Amino acid sequence: MEVFLMNTIRFTNLPGDGIGPEVMSTALKVLEKTGKAYNFICETADHDVGGIGIDNHGEALPSSTLEACQSVDAILFGSVGGPKWESLPPKDQPERAALLPLRKAFELFANLRPGNLFPELADLSPLRSDVVSNGIDVLCVRELTGGIYFGQPKSTRTLEDGQKEAIDTMIYRTGEIERITEIAVKAAALRGNKICSVDKANVLETSVLWRQTVSECINRLDPSIELSHMYVDNAAMQLVRDPNQFDVLLTENMFGDILSDELAVICGSLGMLASASLGTGTNSSGHPFGLYEPAGGTAPDIAGKGLANPCAQVLSSALMLRYSFGLEDAALAIENAVKETIRSGLRTGDISQGEPSVGTAEMEEAILSRIA
Numbered sequence: 195m196e197v198f199l200m201n202t203i204r205f206t207n208l209p210g211d212g213i214g215p216e217v218m219s220t221a222l223k224v225l226e227k228t229g230k231a232y233n234f235i236c237e238t239a240d241h242d243v244g245g246i247g248i249d250n251h252g253e254a255l256p257s258s259t260l261e262a263c264q265s266v267d268a269i270l271f272g273s274v275g276g277p278k279w280e281s282l283p284p285k286d287q288p289e290r291a292a293l294l295p296l297r298k299a300f301e302l303f304a305n306l307r308p309g310n311l312f313p314e315l316a317d318l319s320p321l322r323s324d325v326v327s328n329g330i331d332v333l334c335v336r337e338l339t340g341g342i343y344f345g346q347p348k349s350t351r352t353l354e355d356g357q358k359e360a361i362d363t364m365i366y367r368t369g370e371i372e373r374i375t376e377i378a379v380k381a382a383a384l385r386g387n388k389i390c391s392v393d394k395a396n397v398l399e400t401s402v403l404w405r406q407t408v409s410e411c412i413n414r415l416d417p418s419i420e421l422s423h424m425y426v427d428n429a430a431m432q433l434v435r436d437p438n439q440f441d442v443l444l445t446e447n448m449f450g451d452i453l454s455d456e457l458a459v460i461c462g463s464l465g466m467l468a469s470a471s472l473g474t475g476t477n478s479s480g481h482p483f484g485l486y487e488p489a490g491g492t493a494p495d496i497a498g499k500g501l502a503n504p505c506a507q508v509l510s511s512a513l514m515l516r517y518s519f520g521l522e523d524a525a526l527a528i529e530n531a532v533k534e535t536i537r538s539g540l541r542t543g544d545i546s547q548g549e550p551s552v553g554t555a556e557m558e559e560a561i562l563s564r565i566a
């Protein structure tokens with residue numbers, strides 16, 4: 195008798211608020227079905243986070259939720275926030291009070307934002323149709339915990355002449371640059387093996403160090419990677435001129451903040467975009483711990499109506515399989531199921547452009563039916 199050993203993958207799912215629970219439900223079903231085809235079992239439990247955390251436990255990131263996250267290998271996150279909690283002081287708002295502590299607790303230093311536009315949805319892009327007729331497929335790898343957002347000193351003071359002066363400090367150390375480069379190298383190996391590192395080395399000292407360290411690191415880790423360097427102003431322009439000249443864009447925190455949003459916009463719909471934030475060290479399956487979430491928010495305007503596009507959450511779960519569990523074939527199976535569903539013509543309202551649209555349930559059924 196043949197015995198198949200099933201892999202168990204352990205993650206916490208945090209549906210959050212608004213459409214979060216609706217799209218999370220789809221992602222979990224897709225993962226379960228994928229597990230049957232690709233030989234793994236999901237061990238997962240859901241916990242409150244965000245507005246529902248505030249309502250049920252008095253805080254956006256309840257300690258029970260944080261503890262649950264600490265005992266697993268990855269977090270599948272929905273989204274948090276909504277009108278009900280908008281009058282709270284900024285530091286208590288669900289997004290800030292839940293996501294920032296999670297990033298800190300797990301040292302999530304690497305943010306991966308795939309910019310994917312399927313050719314069938316090319317009309318959603320604000321770019322000219324001849325530029326995006328074949329779709330877009332670019333991965334932005336952004337350093338998330340260093341640079342000007344966190345460097346000290348950071349302050350505002352009043353000068354003797356009465357003017358105010360504000361200071362932010364941009365600092366990068368070689369170790370920070372090396373670890374994000376390693377992530378980009380691993381990601382590039384699963385794609386086109388091409389990295390474009392973005393900096394401002396004609397002006398900034400941190401960028402000179404960035405450029406030099408990235409070059410040395412890639413040379414050491416994988417010289418077969420096609421590496422190029424580009425100034426950030428040019429990269430912002432090239433991204434709208436010809437996005438597909440890029441495979442993996444590697445950059446520091448502030449430049450990545452701007453470029454990844456630019457990439458999201460040219461891809462057309464928030465309902466289709468996933469993201470991953472990876473931490474230091476390895477989890478119990480020998481891969482980076484990660485938090486995986488859709489790029490969009492809680493969409494209060496359509497929450498509870500069964501209209502949400504579940505694709506971004508489903509694609510986030512594929513990223514989790516790829517980066518935190520090393521299950522590349524299963525990740526590809528999910529991505530292909532979403533691709534085929536879009537190819538079949540099925541559209542939720544956010545991507546239908548006024549044509550007849552379907553709800554979350556129909557989209558879910560279509561994706562599930564395409565998991566081999």
Ligand code: NAD
Binds near residue numbers: 466
């Ligand atoms: P949003 O992304 O929630 O919505 C913007 C527009 O995109 C809306 O019209 C919405 O219906 C649509 N949309 C987004 N995701 C969709 C999906 N999956 N399917 C169909 N349509 C989708 O942004 P917003 O309106 O600025 O923010 C709403 C709430 O979400 C706020 O409280 C905000 O703080 C929160 N938010 C949370 C996160 C997060 O948890 N990471 C991120 C962004 C916004």
